[in-house]
Amino acid sequence: MIVEEIDLRSDTVTLPKPQMMEAIANATLGDDIMGEDITVNELERKAADLLGMEDAMLVLSGTMANQIAIMGFSTRGQEIILGSESHIYNLEGAAISALSQVQARPIHVENGYFDPELVESSIFRGDIQRAKTALISLENTYNLNLGQIVTLENMKEIQEVAKQYGLPVYLDGARIFNASVELGVQPSVLCKYVDAAQFCLTKGLGCPLGSILVGTKEFIEKAKINRQRLGGGMRQAGIIAAPGIYALENMIDRLKEDNDKAKQLAEKLSSIEGLFINLNDVQTNIISVTILQSEMDADKLINDLKEKRIKVKKIGSKKIRIIVHYLISDDQIDYVVSTFRELLEGKR
């Protein structure tokens, strides 16, 4: 049987749909640094409304959105509270120190819960020795190897702590819509408890490029200056915005299918001898799989799977990660399960 490649390494591998390529071809373009790309303006308006924020700004990547946000909320020598497994802390090239010249105060986040007491005890008002806390940075869904949901109640608790100390709260919402569809709430509800947020167009939404940063008018004005400083000001950026508009209109609600498929896949895989999955951890479209078999490890499993045209990501010597996205069909899920079973159980 010839099978097409099944790429489960990330939802960033999603390719733009034909409709997105069509939207690019038909987009009306202008100079965005001059504010004249009406396709960009339309996407930014739509995104701001969707997240219930005053204004929005298109940037090239989630990393750029996060770093511009931190530049806006901090000054040199301050401290940012964030999750120890967050993207900002782990996967952005130490940009908070390289660009904003602030340091991280990472805290442990158990099962997507930002403990308000732990957050509060991590806040410093600044003195001769202690760096002043500038910002509390949340992530929802949390942990790119787990995709856990931070609940509305928890976000509210953190906002209350922040208010007490006059601190802003930021949300890295790279996969915010995987959380909102799962919670059954409008995305704007998740932004009620934060001062600014970003989401990625390039993950489950399937766009080729781009992230959106949202916040107050004043915050976005300042963000545009910092985007320019990073060389992120763009000209005919409507070619990025056009698929973004398509995605906001057509790709959000269907993320529930990815979450559901991930849960089904996790359940089936967890019944295979030699694999362990904590099913409580599978809350959205991400699955962390631990290999228990002594004769199998991540490298070998990944190689064996590759021969069967399945790609997964290594996240530890005995751990792999699977992310479900819109290109993965039900038939492919079945094929993935039977292939895992064959590789792990068949040889014994």
Ligand SMILES: *Cc1c(COP(=O)(O)O)cnc(C)c1O
């Ligand atoms: C992917 C991701 C980012 C960064 O997005 P890029 O566009 O790859 O820079 C930031 N935060 C989280 C939680 C992510 O998953």
